[in-house]
Amino acid sequence: MRSKSGGEPSDEGHYIVIDGRRWRATDPLVPEEIAAELRRQLMAARRAVRDALRQEDAEAERRARARVQMAKTALGERGTAWWEQSGAERRKRWEEGLTRLREE
Numbered sequence: 001m002r003s004k005s006g007g008e009p010s011d012e013g014h015y016i017v018i019d020g021r022r023w024r025a026t027d028p029l030v031p032e033e034i035a036a037e038l039r040r041q042l043m044a045a046r047r048a049v050r051d052a053l054r055q056e057d058a059e060a061e062r063r064a065r066a067r068v069q070m071a072k073t074a075l076g077e078r079g080t081a082w083w084e085q086s087g088a089e090r091r092k093r094w095e096e097g098l099t100r101l102r103e104e
Helices: 032-055 058-075 087-103
Strands: 015-018 021-024
């Protein structure tokens, strides 16, 4: 079964494999509506990185990369592995991440 990103999930479901490279999977406990908003925030941040690089604006690039980090952490793709966190810790991670992204 393919993940939404098109990769094959690993046996334990903690990673997806795309073109032979292993990436941490999104936390499956994140409700789909919230995960979709986090993915929108992530893609907007990635576009901001691209634009900052084109404009050679180091400060804008730094801010945009920080937003990418926030979104990926909220999704469970970076930071403490989601399978090592309690349900409450996981919920706190995505709720705080989304709040911070909405404020910026």
